[in-house]
Amino acid sequence: MNHMIHIAAISQIRLDTPGRTYYRRKLAAGKTKLEALRCLKRRISDALYRQLVADAAAATAASLEAGPGGHCGASQESSAVDLPPHIDTSDQPLPGPAKSTLQPPHSARKTSSPRTESATR
Secondary structure (H helix, E strand, O other): OHHHHHHHHHHHHHOOOHHHHHHHHHHHOOOOHHHHHHHHHHHHHHHHHHHHHHHHHHHHHHHHHOOHHHOOOOOOOOOOOOOOOOOOHHHOOOOOOOOOOOOOOOOOOOOOOOOOHHHHO
């Protein structure tokens, strides 16, 4: 994450962005290049943190509206009618081997190149 923030800060300094304006303002205030870069990285990390907190709050609000399992309209009860309630899906017997969908192998193919007399002798 630190490397990503560093790359974002360097990119903002190179391009004409608000980050570059902030960096130059820090340089004008008497900070060294490394101190100004550190300030810009702190500003970027603060913005990332605010976005992460906002995303987490939005996810929490969405999960409160959703049913169990995080999906709207989901319920804890199974819609499968024929399953006994004490058998889990992993406890059920398997139906047996699947039928083969592959075609049977063909007989040996003949070569399309004509044979010469010397090859047939």
